[in-house]
Amino acid sequence: MDFVIEMLNIRKEFGGFVANDNITLQLKKGEIHALLGENGAGKSTLMNVLFGLYQPEQGEIRVKGNPVNITNPNIANDLGIGMVHQHFMLVDTFTVTENIILGREVTTGGRIDLKKAEKEVREISERYGLAVDPQAKISDISVGMQQRVEILKTLYRGAEIVIFDEPSAVLTPQEIKELIQIMKTLIKEGKSIILITHKLKEIMEVADRCTVIRKGKGIGTVNISETNPNELASLMVGREVTFKTEKAEAKPQQDVLDVQDLVVKDPRGINIVNGLNLTVKAGEIVGIAGIDGNGQTEFIEAITGLRKAENGSIKLNGKELINHTPRKITESGVGHIPQDRHKHGLVLNFPIGENMVLQTYNKKPFSKSGVLNFKEIYKKARTLISEFDVRTPSEYTLARALSGGNQQKAIIGREIDRDPDLLIAAQPTRGLDVGAIEFIHKRLIEQRDHGKAVLLISFELDEILNVSDRIAVIYEGKIVAIVNPKETSEQELGLLMAGSNRKEAGEHSNA
Amino acid sequence: MLKRFNSILTPIIAVLLGIIVGTIIMVVSGYDALAAFTALWNGAFGDSYYFGEVIRQVTPYILAGLAVAFAFRVGLFNIGVEGQFLVGWLAAVWVGVAFDLPKIIHLPLAILASMAAGALWAFIPGLLKARFRVHEVIVTIMMNYVALHVSNYIIKNIITDNKDKTDMIKETATLRSDWLQSITDYSRLHWGIVIAIIGCIVMWFLLERTTRGFELRAVGFNQHAAHYAGMNVNKNIILSMVIAGAFAGLAGAMEGLGTFGYATVKGGFTGVGFDGIAVALLGANTSLGVFFSALLFGALKVGALNMPLEAGVPNELVDIIIALIVFFVASSYIIRVFLDRFSKKEVK
């Protein structure tokens, strides 16, 4: 048989919940095999079983025809299986080399031989075209670079089979191109790949075959040459899907947000936002496109008062807000759906109900002379929960217990309910499934239609293109271009985000 | 329902396990465990006098426990209760001996002074944490030693003329009551217990029912989210330490105005502040929990004094039992796993 990996009838439960129900996946030598499914369908679980992080309740795994029992990642490594995880498994304070050799250290006389290890890392990275600086600290390098380190980790361990779990979710179009190139190189070198992705285009571009799972069950495996994106999508969701968000023409009015010459320093003292100018009008959605690390996070934190700005002006409805406190800014009419919902958006150990009044707890009717009125708080919570379809056992449930999508809906409900003039949505759909994404996009557009200004930050170009009325491209802390989503393409945007000027970008994408 | 039941059952099981292991230790060491526990019981509840002494001991434990618990709820580890306790004790006694005022003014003034002193002592680590991100654990440890030496110095050189002990506080500043003493056969029971109970209620109300408490809890769980929500994280950090320090200072006042009525030069720490850590942890950092665990600690500590005399068992045994209880409470995860398994079987 030419299957290098066979996962047969795998079943994995989490305390009664069946995450993988009788799933079969067979990987041929030298192929790129896509694994497709909605959020929570069980893809990561299946791969974690293969990698030895989870033990299946049922089923058999064969490597090159031999039944194996993979009880921990070491065994997977020994069998030539490597995995690039969805959430990077890197130790921030270590260098690239240290991360790569961890667990398989090169030693001379009991001491880690970093020189030798660095040389080995450099060799592998050159062989597969994965440029990294072996001495750099993980916390200092870009997300794309971090991913290359993840790949190197598997290659360093001599992986023959590499599992990629949503590798492109965090990358820019250019980086995705490079990644695809890398995968092709790997195949050429005789490796086999399992690729998990939500992006059908990528599957169509690189994969040979695709296994689809839905709600923990295997739906089947198709040859990519015999299918198309629509078919894949409907296999995945179980119904027909549209890819375009419906919306009416925007009717922009007066300026709501007006940012001039904004300068923000990062902790190292570098101007990470460096003279940024941007206006957002009432009744429009402005999308900010850019590669992670070009200042978008700091830009938002400066607007919302979470970070000190060095210089410039941030006006809301004509009023200067720069370096005001977050409370003052919130109360002047700014809503903020934060990028990291666990870090900023929610107090996970509070009930979802108390999270609904995180900014307004000190206002009537939620409190009076400093004393909370829980009746009113939970009344409000119930209203928002039903209005925004937050699936939770009750309003007293801890926010921690909700799934990501429902947590996000709760935050959005809270922010919209405060009726802000400017709504900032930072990566509002990251990691959510199609249904939730659709819901959130509708809400953003609804806000726009009510005459609010909406500022959308996303690394998903699809999202930016579909939802925005204007796209501002950020590069090295400046807005380098404003483009009309109808008149641009992903390629052009990608090049702009990588720092090419407008004209070049246009030429390249036409070429 | 079952869950709630289990969460009450867990500490009870921890206490039982502590007692069982304590018994085993005694039996192995050749002591008469039954006699020891009888002596313990008699020493705590055998007599209205001892019961009064238990309550007397419980009083500072409650407040010291609250001082640890309050800071914990805001995400800070206040190992400095001992120092805040000492300065609170000193301040209360100082006011108690230095002024001649009507009771209605004098007593509250002495109490307020103790709170202010404890609060000030805790303000420093709070400020340093908020302003310079200095680890509060180190600063509070250091402040304990500073409190010890400074209060000794003040007693010797400022309040008294090179004596080891201050005068008795004036009658108008005392928490003692003839009536309370008479109903407990002349124990040192004093009105402080009422203050301690009020302290519990205040902590509960402040944390659970007020907007300020909402902020404090939010900061305790997630500073980033609190900042995002417009709360002043630094102010809340400082405030939490200040309030915790005020509780600790109050605990000192219980000793200064109630139990002792004076302050002495000390060769070392009293241990009340450190016991407060165990009280708070056993009480899961809630005010009700602190109340009950202080009760348990107080009874064990006072009762233990009777063990060597009546049963010939070293009273350190009680320290072992207390430690085991804290240990089992900490390991309640494993107890809960057993309980869950047990209750599941029952259902089946």
Place this chain on the structure above:
Amino acid sequence: MSLMEILIIVVPSTLLWAAPLVFTALGGIFSERSGVVNIGLEGLMVIGAFTAIVFNLTFVDTFGSLTPWLAILVAMVAGAIFSLLHAVAAITFRADHTVSGVAINLLATGLTLFLVKLIYDKGETDIISEGFNKIDIPVLKDIPIIGEIFFQNTYWTSFLAIIVAIIVWYVVFKTPFGLRLRSVGEHPMAADTMGINVTKMRYLGVIISGALGGIGGGVYAQSITSNFSHSTISGQGFMAIAAMIFGKWHPLGAMGAAIFFGFAQSISIIGSSLPFLKEIPNVYLLIAPYVLTVLALTGFIGRADAPKASGTHYIKGSR
């Protein structure tokens, strides 16, 4: 007093004070670097001090001048065994690390005093006759000036502490074991995916911290107090934790911090004899070590970040 005289007095006394703190703080580093907060170091020192003294008293006739050295080995083993309780609670039973550490402290004090009463039928032990003694380090003592300041009238244990700190630095930062230990304390899941046994590493971290804490206690009791009582170890474990944090979880940093504490302590003792400090009321000298520490932390050390995963439980499969 000339500067030379001052140094000849201050330096050995600084090192004497620092040695037990260095050992214990190094223990703390192992534990915290593996992700387990160990506030129980105080208790582990108590155990070490107790076993060292009991061993010393019991076997001094058999082993003679070798006794204190064997006693710290015994203290090391006892500390390691006792720390298992913390390991089981904090790692396997998922206890809050701080709570479990506090329980360790309470238990150590109660248990050792209980045992003292059981064994000796009194509240504290006798004084050992064979402790760590003042020595002049051969050869080095003859170096001009430096020899007199650093290598005369000093203790082997002080130099052992410094050597161990260097070894620990090497182990933690230069060996595979150290890399794995640190990875477990920073990102246990990453370590797990690299095939590192998180539980095992954490157990090792805690046990080593127990061993070093035991040595710290044994050294303290045999070079400073000479007997074991309720007040033998009173806060040194917490000072060691402070040294660890002060030293930013770095072995050499912690050693530096411990030496700084020892120095401040010595100055507070010798201060009253120094011409420029003579007039200052004693209380200022007594609080100097603590105030200086706080000022140092506030002024030039700034914030220190603990290992990221310290204090957390690693539960396989959770995110």
Place this chain on the structure above:
Amino acid sequence: ACGKSDNKSETSNGGDKDTFSVAMVTDVGGVDDKSFNQSAWEGLQKFGKDNGMEKGKGGYDYVQSKSDADYATNLNTLARQDFDLVFGIGFLMQGAVDEIAKQQKDHHFAIVDSEVKEPNVASILFKEQEASFLAGVAAAMTTKSNKIGFIGGIEGAVIERFEAGFVAGVKAAKPEATVDIQYAGAFDKAELGQSIASKMYSSGADVIFHAAGGTGVGLFKEANDRKKKDPSREIWAIGVDSDQANMGPDVVLTSALKRVDNAVIDVSTKAKDGNFPGGKIALYGLAEDGVGLAPINSKAPNKSAIETAVKDWTDKIKSGSVKVPGTRAELKTFSAK
């Protein structure tokens, strides 16, 4: 519980029992603190044995306190357990004895090292200055460097008596000798004692006297260490309270004795015979055999000269012709004739 407590108070008030019983409460140091708690307990044991009593209820016993807050409870417990006489050992217990004595008027109490003005309390005080004066004489006659050290525990009236007497003794025997006085700020920190001793020896002192309880253990450690390292060097330490010769046979010159044991026996005997000195101060000095100087170390270079001088001064003090200063203020005006 109620019935039981009634029972108890009945017997305790009954008073018509034939045996005399006595007990003591120690501070946190316990009965083996190598200091006055230990000495008191030794006295009590001796008294018990001499009178055919047994350890325990109805005989003689002690209770150790675990914190300052326990003093009152322990005193009260012992009174309730029907001990006829209860000692509180140490000035720290003054407040507690005062308080409990007022409540338990039918019981006798005694306090060591402090004064409680209640009719049922005997206050036991010592003229520590007389013992330390003799120690000072011995130190002065031993020193070669003319530098002598004094290590105090926590500053206070009792230790001040030690200090003043010691300095007076040194001055009396050798006016050109100086005394370096330092307080450790603790009675239970041997490490502090050791550091202070190390400093003193390093800066030339060759005799050091301590009145610092457990802190003083560090002095002996340091002295022994130095002696062991360099046996030719003359290094001496002087103990306190009880004869501490066993702390270092080669280095302990002598000890300033404070015979708490004798005082305890004396007060107990008086109480047993119905002559309890209630409401009075029982003052113990050289004359009463309450303080004294331990035998001089036989290795001391001029042992017999010291012994003669000590004897001489003892007589003068006993006869009252020399009044040893008990405070720093008195020391200023002191001059030895």
